[in-house]
Amino acid sequence: MKANCRCVNCITPPHILKRLLESSRREVREAAMNSLLVTARLRGERAVRAKTFAGVAGVARRTIYDCGTSYRLSSANVARTESDGQSSDSSVNLAFDGLGTTREFFREVLGRDSIDGAGMRLNGYVHYGLNYNNAFWDGQEMVFGDGDGVIFSDFTKSLDVIAHELTHGVTEFTANLEYHKQSGALNESISDVFGSLVKQWSLGQTAEEADWLIGADITTPEIELDALRSMKAPGTAYDNDVLGKDPQPDHMDRFVHLPDTEDGDWAGVHYNSGIPNKAFYLAAIGIGGFAWNAPGDIWYKSLLASHERTDFQEFAETTYRIAGADYGCSEQTAVADAWRQVGIRIAGATSRGRNRKGGDRDESHGPRSESANDCATLADQIKAIANQVEKLARDVKALKK
Template structure:
């Protein structure tokens, strides 16, 4: 597949870092500036690698993990190997957390999605910790996962959040599966896929149901002194934080609130970290609508829809694909398909080809007040329809018979036995 996503996929959106440039704290301002400058340089490097085809393939290793220590340098080739699959645990907690996080995500891909690492061909998993000095981000650059330590004032060590690790590695999976362009709606879907599977990795590791999960992304990356729940809330986009430092969480939860931003670096490539709140909410609603573990039916529906997507897939097309995949995987009109339909409708997206009458009819046919299946009523309706059709066919057959008898009576030379209505008397006379 041709890869069209040549971006640097960072967990901290640029609008938060730019807010820190206004801080009264000189250390915070400098850390934010260094992070933005380093990120711009890395984006250029990745774009060049992708253009030249450098590092796009490697020998499969069944997802072998290697963790490197950058020792606060930003030059990855000088990083020191700190832990491998064959080695013992490190004395460095960041090394161990990165190693374990890569392992949990790899296991999730294998056991839940039946996928062999990021590319489904055993791609090696390399992680780099202690990147730069006070680097306020973590990112996937197309080849490896890189973690900053944070500035210690606003952000802490980014290896501390499992869903951040799952989020970033999923950018790699999305690139290999669909190549969603990192701009506008397709880019917001790209970000949403990472939030979805990042959250699911955490839920799976904790064995949480959809109702038990917090649906927050990156709760651990803020320092204790920052009044913020997380970077994003999938359950309630727009409520993850609201403070003087970062302002109010700008994520929308409905298409009527879609944020139109320029397709530039300053505009977050058309608001990819912002408008991802809409499909995020749709997944949360689907998961809670289905109930149980979100990494089961909801995850498989989203994964199959991703596999059916392409670089330019937008919200409407993806919503339609999830609805179709739910029907294919779990039966048309199933609880899973109805949960998908209702979830997208609640965020302002109507599934294509499903009329209001069909939606109302399906709701009546599939659920009762207590949420139980109403399949018996649906079958009864079908049985009545079949009975009506049978009666109509019988009446039509009788009418055809009458017409044939009239034709026999008016056309001399035709034997009476040729008339279906006289067959019984003809057999009697010959007996």
């Protein structure tokens, strides 16, 4: 396999290979990328790599390292690169493929080139620590444990977990939401949202079809546990004597107040993320179809428009504004209603039952926001004007006769 690549390298000029990197066909892009890498290596042009690949869309190079159950990343060995074939280690392959799928999602769906938007390398570390029940982003790379085999298994098994960690990198390079209190919970929620969307995208699932679970594939038969979290129904992922009850709230009325310390999960960032998680789920269901389209785009643009201390209220208002500006009344209404259902009201988007005209709640369609009424009023006015224009056109035509 490698021998064939080398032959191609010898006869294919680099500028053509670079053009092939922009091909719409994935296999062509990967073949070109592998060829360029091997060429550079053969010539000993290590410096060429960074210059050649920096900023070329969709070619953020993946490298997977094996920690061998050590807690030291610096002693990990390279296990797979873009120029290597499948590894005999399934964790290595799952991490490699998961990072690749997430990279493709951000590029193809959101037009983002890797973590930093400029083709940043994707480094993943597997087999971190002994019985390590976790995965994390350390500011530069993604790290995955094998699990203890009792509560959790290999953390590379869940694509949404891999995408969750990579998304922490995206958040760091964009809004850089502070990792405590509401901004920290929002940071966690953003990772859950795009973690789930990457999985849904890879499976071709609509919002209705998706399970909206995070980490469903890393559970074991030993413990009754659906997943780490449920975005659809926060607080229901587990409830047993060993793990306790899933503590995630699904409404601001049940917001969890914890100390802003390590032991307090930085004021409950993994707890209160349930609130914006549920809001995204409701918005996606309200809008309908594939959640990575309008809902994902609205949330991504809202992330880009956010800052270190953005809280739930501000983020909700940003999603509402972007939904109205970039989409339409129905999407904006779905977003407002989603936030309202988790206890976050957006100014100017109160329920229909209390609108300024004193109109009644539309019971047949459930509670509707004022924005929905505004939209409906606008639609009625446009329709009335259209009817008038049509009537005028008929009158003019009749006069001409």
